[in-house]
Amino acid sequence: MEKLLLGLILSSIVATSFAYIQIASKKPLGTLYRWKQIDYAYPTPQARQAAISTGQFNQLNVIPLGVERWKDRVFISTPRWKSGTPATLSSVPIGAQTESPPLEPYPNWNWHNADNCTGFTSVFRMAIDHCGVMWVLDSGQVDAFEAPRQLCPPTLYAINLATDTVIGRYPLPSQFVLQNSLITNIVVDSRDVRCRDLHVYIADAWRFGLIVFRNEDTSFWRFGHYSFYPEPLLSNYTLHGLNYQWSDGLFGMSLGKYHQGDRPLYYHSMSSSLEFVVSTSVIRDPTRVSNSVGEFKLLGDSRGANGQVSAAAVDRNGVMFFNLISRDSIGCWDTRKPYTNRNLVVVAQNNNTMIFPNDLRIDHEVPQMAWIITNRLPMYQFNLINPNDYNYRVMYLDPVAAVQNSVCQPEISLSDNQDMM
Ligand SMILES: *[C@@H]1O[C@H](CO)[C@@H](O)[C@H](O)[C@H]1NC(C)=O
Ligand SMILES: *[C@@H]1O[C@H](CO)[C@@H](O)[C@H](O)[C@H]1NC(C)=O
Ligand SMILES: *[C@@H]1O[C@H](CO)[C@@H](O)[C@H](O)[C@H]1NC(C)=O
DSSP: OHHHHTTSOEEEEEEEESSSEEEEEEEEEEEEEEESSOOBOOSSHHHHHHHHHHTSOOGGGOOOOOEEEETTEEEEEOOOSSSOOSOSEEEEETTOSSSSOOBEESSOTHHHHOSSSSSOSOEEEEEEOTTSEEEEEEOOEEOTTSSOEEOSOOEEEEEETTTTEEEEEEEOOGGGSOTTOOEEEEEEEOOSTTOOSOEEEEEETTTTEEEEEETTTTEEEEEEOGGGSOOTGGGEEEETTEEEEOOOOEEEEEEOOOBTTBOEEEEEESSOSOOEEEEHHHHTOGGGTTSOGGGSEEOBOOOOTTOOEEEEEEOTTSEEEEEETTTTEEEEEETTSOBOGGGEEEEEEOTTTTSSEEEEEEOSSSSOOEEEEEOOHHHHHTTOOOTTSOOEEEEEEOHHHHTTTSTTSTTOOHHHHHHHO
């Protein structure tokens, strides 16, 4: 990893506690790639020009959303939110010779050209299991920012990354997709070495549901809970002078460490300052769908004003990283410690390069790396993207170095930390 990333832009990051100012030091946060505008690897310049002429490709409307990493590639989704996105899932090599490489439609162009639900429609996010299968969430909906049309059912795909072939296609059953559902995010839970006991957890941010997929028999079921709703005042956002209202519910999900046959699912609504937890043994049991209300629990403190979080992930050391979308920041929390403000720390912050950190995933490498996409989504929504500025970034964060000497470091307790200061 170090070798591959050599020569890429490194920025300094600060560790700032929510309540107190902590130690600021040089930490390994970097930008792998950045783009002013997204471009695609067309087979010829003529093909690219033709796509622009017909409106099939409109660069201003293309925005990257989801990110994942497997070995020497990074995968990026570009949902079809406005017209002119020619491909909705792509890869880029990690070692490209340019800081703005063109996206290569994945697994190939054919998957992006069909308009009859045999190919991809509008991919939101991906989650890769440790066996090398990428689980892809296709919302099936296009033109969400113009005139939304549900062309195909939301669909979960499984892609074998060793062969680049689609090995599974699982449309969500219609009884679990409600009117105006927005199926936005997924995490994959696989525990055994061969990924036999695999489940995928899927968030419905607009109709406040948690949908579970069991790979063994390809069945789905759906939980509802009041903790999946947005908080009214946290639905009012102000970011870099823009005021907007988003009432997004269940969104960010991350899996804690496997312990005594179970592991926790941490989750939150996007328009919220609260984190919750449920045991995966509960949600993996379809008989619990209507008799588990007490199993979904508040984790701890409110993160307070501007405490909205998009994606989150937990690394092998049990440290959670989360995107603070109203603070141009990434935060951390050591899952062994109480979820209190004093145990939450900002590990990276930048009001230019980190405007709207949207997706965050932690890879399966040794050592691990966290991958973040920042995409200025509110500016995109209001057509305020400046094509002369760097708007979109794939960033990486070393999760071990990032928490060193902060209260997120597993060996450090709050009292140790206070002693150090
Ligand atoms: C769907 O579209 C693709 C590409 O245009 C075509 O090859 C395929 O035959 C179509 N399938 C159906 C069932 O219409
Ligand atoms: C929403 O935020 C704006 C900008 O900060 C503020 O003027 C307005 O009063 C807020 N609305 C509510 C209901 O809090
Ligand atoms: C960004 O941060 C810098 C340094 O902290 C500060 O000087 C500047 O005013 C900030 N800009 C915005 C738009 O918040």
